[in-house]
């Protein structure tokens with residue numbers, strides 16, 4: 178069964194490619210390489226022992242996507258393609274509305290035209306904004322604090338409207354918490370361009386000596402050590418979650434929205450300590466003022482994912498750090 182991964186050359190898509198192959202499915206990657214590197218394809222071949230089909234192009238190009246769906250007889254789509262940097266979305270909102278919302282509209286048009294109605298969408302815990310309490314269940318109110326988060330909300334609403342208009346759509350909305358780590362082979366991983374936006378890639382670059390120290394934004398939050406608490410989930414668990422979501426949609430035919438997290442929160446300082454242990458390198462840090470928009474704690478309630486998908490996260494924080502370090506130390510300049 179051929180599964181299209183838009184943005185499949187990126188961080189989460191590439192790991193999901195491997196998980197799909199292991200599950201006996203055939204991935205087809207669509208990517209414009211705006212935030213990824215073609216070298217990932219050779220790495221995927223090394224890991225899986227088979228060449229992965231990749232079509233280079235833009236998800237905004239509806240006629241091309243329509244043709245691609247037909248040519249590859251695509252049974253279902255995992256939609257990862259999009260831009261994801263919160264700060265950039267504040268500075269360049271139109272880029273985000275065009276690529277993320279425009280990309281989803283284009284893909285759905287192509288899917289509708291070709292009668293391909295099974296879709297898994299990469300949403301985010303950012304749709305919960307500043308949650309009133311933790312753990313966060315899927316029925317918490319949704320809010321947005323930046324254009325990136327707004328695009329995820331709008332796409333979720335768009336998918337719900339499609340479902341109302343046509344009950345035959347099978348839609349899986351996955352709200353990721355904080356994906357980290359890398360494939361245990363050390364061959365694929367997160368390869369941020371420029372200054373990493375997320376904590377773990379930044380910590381990894383400090384550990385390898387590319388950056389002198391880590392800024393810890395705020396140590397006066399209402400958390401055990403005062404630093405922000407997040408639900409870090411191994412990208413391998415996330416990849417398995419996509420396979421489980423796809424299988425649930427194909428077998429049961431019911432749409433759903435679920436959190437993909439571990440249900441545990443770890444503070445910034447806990448991550449620093451775990452990474453020091455995994456890498457055997459010191460991680461110098463300094464306390465900096467809080468950043469606007471950051472919340473004290475954010476972690477998932479995971480019962481719904483377990484009930485609907487039979488899936489739960491397995492990897493520990495120590496394992497996430499060990500795998501992230503193997504990738505970072507083996508590929509100090511990423512794929513370049």
Ligand SMILES: NC(=O)c1ccc[n+]([C@@H]2O[C@H](COP(=O)([O-])OP(=O)(O)OC[C@H]3O[C@@H](n4cnc5c(N)ncnc54)[C@H](O)[C@@H]3O)[C@@H](O)[C@H]2O)c1
Pocket residue numbers: 183184185186187188189190207208209210211212213234235236237256257258259260261276280299300301302353354355356375
């Ligand atoms: N990584 C995270 O922390 C995180 C958290 C929550 C949600 N998400 C969402 O998950 C998805 C995947 O995230 P990721 O971390 O793998 O990001 P990524 O940037 O590594 O992967 C996205 C891929 O999409 C491609 N792409 C972007 N626009 C495209 C277009 N118009 N046409 C074709 N390809 C295009 C990029 O080249 C890249 O390979 C995104 O939608 C992101 O918003 C990510």
